Amino acid sequence: MAFEETRKENVAWFDERPSGNQVTSAARHLLETYSKIPAEQITDHHTEEYGEVLERLHQGQWFLDMACCFGQEIRQLVADGVPPENIYGCDLRPEYIELGYKLFCDRDRLQAKFLTADIFDDNSSLVKRRGDFNMVYTGSFFHLFGYEDQVRVSKAVARLLRPQEGSTIFGRQVGAVNAAEHEHRTNPARRMFRHNPESLKKMWKDIGEDLGVTFSVQATLHELDGDHFRFLAEDTRRIRFIIRRE
Numbered sequence: 001m002a003f004e005e006t007r008k009e010n011v012a013w014f015d016e017r018p019s020g021n022q023v024t025s026a027a028r029h030l031l032e033t034y035s036k037i038p039a040e041q042i043t044d045h046h047t048e049e050y051g052e053v054l055e056r057l058h059q060g061q062w063f064l065d066m067a068c069c070f071g072q073e074i075r076q077l078v079a080d081g082v083p084p085e086n087i088y089g090c091d092l093r094p095e096y097i098e099l100g101y102k103l104f105c106d107r108d109r110l111q112a113k114f115l116t117a118d119i120f121d122d123n124s125s126l127v128k129r130r131g132d133f134n135m136v137y138t139g140s141f142f143h144l145f146g147y148e149d150q151v152r153v154s155k156a157v158a159r160l161l162r163p164q165e166g167s168t169i170f171g172r173q174v175g176a177v178n179a180a181e182h183e184h185r186t187n188p189a190r191r192m193f194r195h196n197p198e199s200l201k202k203m204w205k206d207i208g209e210d211l212g213v214t215f216s217v218q219a220t221l222h223e224l225d226g227d228h229f230r231f232l233a234e235d236t237r238r239i240r241f242i243i244r245r246e
C-alpha cells in the first residue's frame with residue numbers, strides 16, 4: 001500500500017513561513033550547532049525515554065527510526081554524541097531522506113544508514129532487517145492508519161525487534177481521550193485511528209497473542225501545546241508510548 005501524500009496547500013498543518021515560536025529551542029539548537037545553519041536563517045524535547053535511548057546506544061544497541069521522514073531524531077542522537085554505526089532510518093519516501101541530507105548539510109559526514117521501504121511490503125529491504133533492532137522509534141506513524149492497518153503495521157514493526165526481553169518500541173502520535181477511528185482529513189478513502197492508553201494496550205495485547213509474545217505498554221496522554229492540531233477535535237491529545245517485549 002502506498003502512502004498517498006497530500007499536497008502542502010491542502011493540509012491545515014502546513015506553514016510555508018513558520019514563526020519563531022513554531023521552531024522549538026531544541027530544533028533550533030540542532031540546526032545551529034549540528035548543521036551549522038546561521039541563527040538568522042532558522043525561522044521541542046527531551047523525554048525520559050530519550051535518556052534511555054542514548055544510554056542503550058552507548059552500550060552498542062541497534063536503533064531504527066521507522067518512518068523517519070527527514071531524519072531529525074537521528075541527527076539529534078548523533079549531535080548528542082552516540083555512536084552512529086548502529087542507527088538506521090527508514091521511510092517510504094526517498095525524497096524525504098534526500099531532503100534530510102540537504103536540510104542538515106551532512107551528506108558527507110552522517111554515518112547513520114537510511115533505508116527506503118513500505119512497511120506493508122513483504123519484499124522490501126526492511127524484511128532482511130527483521131529481528132535486528134533493540135529499539136524502534138515511531139513518531140507520528142501508526143496514527144496514519146485505521147485500526148486494522150495499524151495492527152498490520154504494528155506487527156511488521158514488532159517483527160523488526162530483536163526477539164528478546166527488553167526490545168522496545170518508543171513513540172508518540174496523535175491520540176484522543178475517546179479512542180475512535182476517523183476519516184482521514186484530506187483523503188476520504190483512508191481512515192485514522194486515534195488511541196487512548198486503554199485502546200493502545202488492548203491492541204498490543206491482541207498483537208502479542210497473535211505473535212506469541214507478551215508486550216508491556218506504558219502510554220500517557222498529553223495536552224497539545226498552543227494551537228497545535230487546532231484543526232482536530234476537542235478531545236485530541238498527544239499520546240506517548242513505550243512498548244517493551246517481556
Ligand SMILES: C[S@@+](CC[C@H](N)C(=O)[O-])C[C@H]1O[C@@H](n2cnc3c(N)ncnc32)[C@H](O)[C@@H]1O
Nearest residue numbers: 003067068069091092093117118119120139140
Ligand atoms: C507524519 S510523518 C512523521 C515523520 C517523523 N517520524 C516525525 O515524527 O516527525 C509520517 C512519515 O511516515 C512515512 N510513511 C507513510 N506511510 C509509510 C509506509 N507505508 N511505510 C513507510 N513509511 C511510511 C511518510 O513518508 C512520512 O515520512
